[in-house]
Amino acid sequence: MERCFHTYRYPLCEVLPSLDELARHLHMEGDVEHPAYHYMQQRLAELAASTLETIGGYVLGRVERMDTAAGIVTVEGYDFRVGVQVCGYLKEAEEAALFLCTAGALFSDEAHALNEQGEFLEAYIIDTIGSMTVEHAMDRIHRALAEEQAGRGLKITNRYSPGYCNWPLVDQRALFAFVGENPTGIVLSNSCLMHPIKSVSGIIGIGTKARRRAYGCVICQNKTCIYRKIVAREQGEM
């Protein structure tokens, strides 16, 4: 399969959280007198008016081997040690999309600077906007992939990321090696962390029998996991 990066760019105004969504996330619905509320309103408007955009996408590859006992998925010669749990969710996949997406450095740089100035609340808000923005952008890419594959009569799975569900972070190296050259500008640190910080990476399975399912939140204790929030968001949309 010819490997190329399918790129998706979204202007911030399309993927920023709404004021209501952000306020709900921060447990501040209706608290319009709170200084944070005014800051959220102002900063969201400024960001929406900016020319900044998120950038992300994926590379498709053929699944060559699925070792569900060992929790390893092999995609065109690259082994991904996704763990037994994720491997089980991907087991029907005939192909896989390895994805990257970033909201850029602005959010974490600004949060860092605000923290340094003692503006903890504003730092927390901008950090949260960044996290929500990159996940919204990735939601759009996920949907675009689903539509594209539906045209081929194929379905897709949920998305899974190194660092979550027992998929070791060190596998970021294999993921970035597989993806190869791409326009996102995301780089890996020695400890396999992505820069810009507001970036996501991972795998989505594709196949005739692939399907989306509830994330394994019932057995996981991580209350702040982004995938738990995706589930909540999707349930809210239904």
Added chain:
Amino acid sequence: MNELLQKLFTCVEFGKINAASPYPPQMRGEDGAQELTQQALAAGIAPSQIMDEALIPAMTCVGQKFTEGKVFVPQMLLSAKAMNAALTYIKPYFSSGEVQRKGTFIIGTVFGDLHDIGKNLVCMMVEGAGWEVVDLGVDASAEKFIAALDEHPNAYVGLSALLTTTMTNMKTIIDQVHEKYPETKFIVGGAPVSAEFAAEIGADGYAADPQDDIKILESFLNA
């Protein structure tokens, strides 16, 4: 309690930073933590009394409300900001020795992990409880903790992680630190961490929220 200290307590509890702060609405136009701390010092109230009777109890109250789900992170951060406004005037007395810190707490998010919101909250609350806090930031290695302990050998250490795949790095840090500082006590916390996991990796305490950190640190002092 002295009326000024009572007002200062309320300002920190509700995040009233200074007179110009419009929040909370019911305190609009009134003096905030900044002015009240200055007034308390000018009235001859000892800085240690301001800490012990107003600032520390106020932050304890906020921490307790957070634990009980009565306030959330934004409210807590606003209180921390009010506390910081007050501390600006108290900090000179820390260096002069007039106000004694309870001890030193070194904290960082373990290597491989960049999540810092929980860790930052712990920093603010523990500092507000009268401790000196050395924040090593995120992606902190064992070497970084050892270097901080070289400077503060009697400090207690807090480790934070948000990912199931990075919380295992806590054990690596504890083991490496204990090779040089076998007596160092650790508190671990973070979304995927549990009391069982803390015991398994040799930590001395598990903190489910910032208030737990303070309680455990106090218990170390009283041990």
